[in-house]
Amino acid sequence: MRLEGKAAIITGAGSGIGRATTVLFAKEGASVAAVDVSKEGLDATLELASAGPGKAIALQGDASKESDVESAVGQSVDHFGRIDIAFANAGIGAYIEEGGKQRLAIGMESSVEQFRQVLDVNLVGPYILMKYSLPHMSKQRTASFIMTASVAGIRGNAGVVAYGASKGGVIAMANSMAFGVYGTGVRVNAICPGLIETGMYSSADRKRETGADGGxxxxxxxxxxxxxxxxxALFLATDDSSYINGQAVPVCGGLTGGLPQSPGEGQS
Ligand SMILES: NC(=O)c1ccc[n+]([C@@H]2O[C@H](COP(=O)([O-])OP(=O)(O)OC[C@H]3O[C@@H](n4cnc5c(N)ncnc54)[C@H](O)[C@@H]3O)[C@@H](O)[C@H]2O)c1
Incomplete structure (x- = not known):
């Protein structure tokens, strides 16, 4: 087990990437405080994580709300006595209604209020988690703070302006926070996922609409x-990544390795 004796706090743990990470960390022996706005989501995650051997607890709360995060960190430390790993993963997109369905807002389609809301959850949220978890994390010899950014913070092809701006901010925050926590033994990194099959993105829905999926x-x-x-996230959480700090790691199947081009173009 690679996380035996370690304690983690994970936001957005009620679905998708946060759920998969909670289950994997528990499997690797960690004690995990799973935070999400959705109680149903947390219940389902805890059921999966109950296979252990690590222990998971559910803490319902809004990752963009300072009082909720302060309370979640406090409860987490009350339960487990420490924080070694914090994964600021909760995130949202700006959506608009079209033809009775929701789709991600492109260009100027999102309202100013939506833009602010996306920044609040995706960018300010990780900052708040850092602010409250760092005093506990810096008590450990080594600790790891991980954020979920996105390929949309590196490249603009998808045109999702509010979301891209928030994730670009997360990448810049990983770069500067590594220096901001200078000498504390805490490493700060971001993961930039490509299109991942989660509650946020369903390739099945996309395929039904257009015949193609993001793949x-x-x-x-x-x-x-x-x-x-x-x-x-597990790699970044362990000492296997002990000299990786202040970085944004694309995990995208190669998507960010290229420039936009139609598949097959230029090939004989
Ligand atoms: N799925 C993708 O293709 C993709 C790509 C790049 C980045 N990401 C990022 O990955 C992260 C996880 O998303 P996912 O794909 O697993 O989506 P998801 O919708 O399956 O999971 C997101 C979870 O975050 C929770 N959440 C949303 N706002 C919250 C808040 N204010 N406080 C607490 N919890 C909140 C939701 O209830 C949900 O359980 C997000 O930051 C997202 O931007 C996803």
């Missing part, structure tokens, strides 16, 4: 699975 533009010709992000 068609990917060199691996598929979207990713949440477990493929969880395994990178």
């Amino acid at each position: 068609s533009l990917n060199p691996l010709r598929r979207v990713g699975d949440p477990s493929e992000i969880a395994s990178v």
